[in-house]
Amino acid sequence: MDERDKIKHFASKDKLEQYLIQGKGIEEFKKQEKSLFLGEFRERVIKALSIPQLHEEGTYPEIEEAIKDPRAKKLVINRKADLKKAAEYIRLAKEYNLQFTTVDSENIQDQIGLVVASDQGIDVDNIYVKERSEKLRELGLPQGVIDNPKGKLCKKCYDEVKRLAPEELKNYRPLSFFDRILGEKCIGCKKDNG
Numbered sequence: 001m002d003e004r005d006k007i008k009h010f011a012s013k014d015k016l017e018q019y020l021i022q023g024k025g026i027e028e029f030k031k032q033e034k035s036l037f038l039g040e041f042r043e044r045v046i047k048a049l050s051i052p053q054l055h056e057e058g059t060y061p062e063i064e065e066a067i068k069d070p071r072a073k074k075l076v077i078n079r080k081a082d083l084k085k086a087a088e089y090i091r092l093a094k095e096y097n098l099q100f101t102t103v104d105s106e107n108i109q110d111q112i113g114l115v116v117a118s119d120q121g122i123d124v125d126n127i128y129v130k131e132r133s134e135k136l137r138e139l140g141l142p143q144g145v146i147d148n149p150k151g152k153l154c155k156k157c158y159d160e161v162k163r164l165a166p167e168e169l170k171n172y173r174p175l176s177f178f179d180r181i182l183g184e185k186c187i188g189c190k191k192d193n194g
């Protein structure tokens with residue numbers, strides 16, 4: 001094999017093989033590759049959430065989508081995270097027959113809270129999920145809507161979420177007739193219009 005073929009050959013190997021060829025050893029490989037994503041290889045990760053994102057009210061539709069992905073096999077949650085806040089993700093994972101585990105994160109800097117992973121390398125380009133608040137701000141939704149997932153919205157604000165971010169709709173409820181009689185206001189525009 002000439003040098004060019006060697007490089008081609010090397011590049012065709014997966015990362016583990018590359019490590020072994022370079023003589024770095026399997027332990028080193030595991031340490032480098034696995035510590036970052038709650039024990040899962042980067043190439044197997046479909047989506048990951050940070051701990052603060054996991055702790056937010058409501059659920060990230062991106063994670064729901066990842067759990068429903070037919071390649072998804074596993075939901076892993078960092079033991080440093082509050083499991084109560086992850087209840088809805090855990091429920092969904094069960095519904096879709098994903099294996100569920102929690103792990104101790106050895107790396108202090110590891111702020112990954114949740115990982116949805118496959119059982120094989122799939123190399124998803126972007127495994128991180130944009131901050132929900134940032135996404136909604138960019139879409140131009142009112143601050144009250146951004147700050148209050150799980151809140152109730154008037155018809156106008158509800159329709160606005162539906163139009164701009166339909167995947168977030170399940171994080172809100174419409175103000176009911178009785179809510180309005182009881183004087184409850186829309187968390188988006190602070191009005192009680194239906």
Ligand SMILES: [Zn+2]
Nearest residue numbers: 154157186189
């Ligand atoms: Zn409103």
